[in-house]
Amino acid sequence: MVPSVRIAPSILSADFARLGEEVRAIDEAGADWIHVDVMDGHFVPNLTIGPMVVKALRPHSAKVFDVHLMISPVDSFLDAFAEAGADILTVHPEAGAHTHRTVQRIKGLGKKAGISLNPATPAKMLDYLIDDIDLVLVMSVNPGFGGQSFIESQLRKIEAVRKMIDKTGREIALEVDGGIDATTAPRAIAAGADVLVAGTATFRGGPGAYAANIARLRGA
Numbered sequence: 001m002v003p004s005v006r007i008a009p010s011i012l013s014a015d016f017a018r019l020g021e022e023v024r025a026i027d028e029a030g031a032d033w034i035h036v037d038v039m040d041g042h043f044v045p046n047l048t049i050g051p052m053v054v055k056a057l058r059p060h061s062a063k064v065f066d067v068h069l070m071i072s073p074v075d076s077f078l079d080a081f082a083e084a085g086a087d088i089l090t091v092h093p094e095a096g097a098h099t100h101r102t103v104q105r106i107k108g109l110g111k112k113a114g115i116s117l118n119p120a121t122p123a124k125m126l127d128y129l130i131d132d133i134d135l136v137l138v139m140s141v142n143p144g145f146g147g148q149s150f151i152e153s154q155l156r157k158i159e160a161v162r163k164m165i166d167k168t169g170r171e172i173a174l175e176v177d178g179g180i181d182a183t184t185a186p187r188a189i190a191a192g193a194d195v196l197v198a199g200t201a202t203f204r205g206g207p208g209a210y211a212a213n214i215a216r217l218r219g220a
Contacts, residue, residue: 006032006195012146013199023060029210033064035197043072044144051080058085070143082109090114090137119151123160141178146199150179155191162192185220
């Protein structure tokens, strides 16, 4: 059974000149989580933010900070992002030699651990991790940039991951990120997603539109 849908706006699409205000605005507009995309210019072809920015943003919202680490090697940054205020740390299996050890370290820091699957990464990658993690993030675009179109083949992967999660009997969030809008959101939800990451669809129109944008996604 898929629980109620949570909306996690990605601050990648926010106005970086006023990030603190943007985080407060989406919090007040009804966001469930704050999704933070961390990119290193190596694992993905873009550079975004580091632990100091996460730490600076932490006082602006008490909502869950959902931090997606698109960096490699990832292990050396886990402690810094945990200390900065992340609640969930999500990593890619390709970003380190020993993913299970990485998950253990995240849990040892008192944080929830997530695994992210790129479009070409199979659901089977979760076979020996699913019992230890708290979140699976299915990327429905290739990571690195906002504003991309939803990759249709990922719907089958969402369905496959939903079956894996349900089989465990554990509460594991199934998050989808990439090309999420009022059209693709209901399809992702129907496939089994219960957390939607939306950047462009949330931040379009400025602060006055955020509540309506989030409500539109939630209504899907």
